[in-house]
Amino acid sequence: MIALPSTLLLRAIAGGVLAGALCSLVGVFAVRLRMSSIGFCMSHSAFAGAALGVLLALDPLLMAMLAALATAALLGPISEKAKLPANVIAGVMFPMTMALAFIFLMLLPGPVIGLTVLSLLWGSVLTVSPSDVAFLAILLALTTSFIVLFWKELNAVLFDPRLAEADGVNSRAYMNAIIFLLGGVVALSLKLVGGLLVYALVVNSASTALQLSYDMKKIFLLSPFIGMLAFLSGFGLSLWLDLPVGSSIVLTSSIMLATSIALSPKRKRG
Amino acid sequence: MEVVVRLEGVSTTYEGERRPAITDINLLVERGELITIIGPNGAGKTTLLETINGLLPSEGLVEVFGLSVREHGRELRRRIGYVPQDFMVEAGTPFLVKDVVAMGRVGRIGPLRPIREGDWEIIWAVMEELGIADLADRPIGKLSGGQQQKVMIARALAKEPELLLLDEPFSSLDARSRMVVCEILDGLREERGVTVLVVTHDLSAIPEGCERIVLLNEGRITADGAPDQVFASEAFLRAYGPVRAVIA
């Protein structure tokens, strides 16, 4: 067990709890709308953006954000031009962003890869700044208001985007908003969990919540708590066994998902 | 009479296809009419409904309530009830029946106003009418095919539509349920002047009160008129072959 200064510890916990809640909230959209490869793609381009930021001595968080949002903005038009689903385009772009990220990392001067870069890869609670926590809190507030204000439309889109469109709902606009939200959340959470693993937090907690109820409203209430729990237990594990935070969170959230699948009411006679 | 649907020289071609799925369609539908659109598989019935609903890009004039669906599609769809063909969900789908029915009203209510008590009254009344009120709190994926079909009909009716587009709405319904739906449709036409277009490839599923049949074959309207007239036509024989007896 390593001893952390208590302000750092508190800041890490605040950031992690916020990121856990955020990731799993937008995760419900991502999982239900099968945007997984879009999310993977954005998390890896955020990682590439952060790496580029380090290389150019720009703010890595800002660069990660820009890269994720640029990906979000590009996916739709490219998939329309290529007449392929956005998922397919994302699948092609995903290794490309990874390749770019590694090139940027290789280009870094000096033999020592700094703490920042390592934290981008594996995630680190030591680098969470007060402004990171503030951004996460703001984004969580925005996301929650978005969900509450447009609940009935989002609900219809989540059930079936085409059918929602037939009922006069602008499905595409809501889908685009969701993709942007996903990009922002992934980029902001990157520092904590790491570029390689951040998306697992998005998918695992939401999938766990989706296992546990048939009622979308309950799933949205449940999912952020599962995300927070995943972070807290993973964080505890990483302190206890001195493991990378991101890996620990992915491990605990995967165990939670496996447990929920085993216990799911959906697998019992109802 | 008030024209609700006006199609002039309409053709719809799916993306990447060379031949249009429906060609040179001309159709006038008046308020309160019940029209059955028949035709063999692949004739273009679904394409025609989705064209009227503004869900497919098309050529020619497509107007509903006097407005072009190209410019006013979304606004029009808030007044048009649509039941898609063979809509079924996976067993694990995380939505309750009542919430799916309520979704029908979402576009009509518009953004930033929640579903209120008054909306729920209408939603419950529709579920009662269709006999699915006792299923309201069940997950939709756990319903039978026919029950799910009733949910989709309820969803379209919950909108209080002025025009109803029903794509094979009876395909999974038993005889009694078909009658119930037909009675509801008759009631809506008489009381509120709702216009109804029903698509079916199954000639035994033509609703009783139907006074006009449109026959589609290979993407074109080949007959349009009173049932007797259409059944006696050359075009009908070409489309369906020598079927008799089915039409009771």
Ligand SMILES: Nc1ncnc2c1ncn2[C@@H]1O[C@H](COP(=O)(O)OP(=O)(O)OP(=O)(O)O)[C@@H](O)[C@H]1O
């Ligand atoms: N998404 C699509 N892309 C390309 N072609 C399509 C598509 N959907 C339908 N078609 C074609 O358009 C034609 C008309 O199809 P449509 O679905 O309108 O037929 P239908 O009359 O509703 O048939 P059914 O009785 O089987 O429901 C068919 O030849 C079909 O192959």
Ligand SMILES: [Mg+2]
């Ligand atoms: Mg069809």
